[in-house]
């Protein structure tokens with residue numbers, strides 16, 4: 507028997523805060539703590555819970571029974587939406603970037619979505635980029651009927667509002683709170699929830715066309731969610747390691763060493779880049795001695 511209330515999934519909230527004794531930080535007088543959002547829920551870990559839960563609640567209140575959302579071939583967000591659908595009794599439709607994938611065997615991530623009951627709809631990259639155009643949406647409605655639309659990465663005003671709780675849980679716990687950024691929704695909410703004197707730092711994992719593009723997106727999400735731009739937040743743009751899902755030998759070596767030293771599996775697309783960025787910034791003296799940096803562990807391997 508499923509319940510449409512995400513609270514029925516019993517999330518582990520507030521998520522635990524784990525101090526780590528890491529020489530790359532301590533030698534600069536910096537204390538590192540991990541905000542273990544990856545432990546919130548096995549099927550909706552990290553920012554997936556924080557962003558999806560308010561959208562699921564809104565869907566229930568509006569009486570929507572189907573969710574349609576967008577993602578790439580290995581999207582964490584598609585998997586989380588499919589799992590939420592299975593657990594809470596929503597029909598789910600995933601619009602997947604890349605029509606060349608349609609005839610190919612499903613990768614493990616898309617296979618997981620299908621196993622959770624998601625219907626996949628593959629579209630070419632040009633159509634995917636125009637996903638919010640009225641004609642594209644009209645065609646999707648024509649095909650799938652009524653649905654609640656959740657944007658790529660789950661980042662909308664409700665998601666940003668959901669992520670304010672992450673900031674509130676960290677009040678008084680750190681001077682800087684850092685998070686890896688894809689679509690920017692997590693940073694938008696986190697920054698709005700922090701207390702006075704705390705600052706949020708976003709580490710984009712995509713190589714953006716314009717360095718100001720993500721900045722504008724985060725500000726727009728904050729305006730949509732809160733009516734204005736909130737909190738003290740910045741982006742450190744140089745840590746994408748070549749672009750989305752790209753890896754460098756330095757990144758892999760860093761993540762391997764971190765895993766071995768702290769016994770924490772390090773998700774490579776987002777979390778590894780965040781942690782490497784923080785170690786590099788500590789090395790450059792970006793954090794005052796005596797300060798505490800919290801790294802948000804937004805996902806699992």
Ligand SMILES: Cc1ncc(COP(=O)(O)O)c(C=O)c1O
Nearest residue numbers: 687688689690691692776804805
């Ligand atoms: C594990 C993980 N961390 C961080 C992010 C980035 O979050 P956002 O898209 O809200 O910037 C994502 C994408 O949603 C993710 O899957």
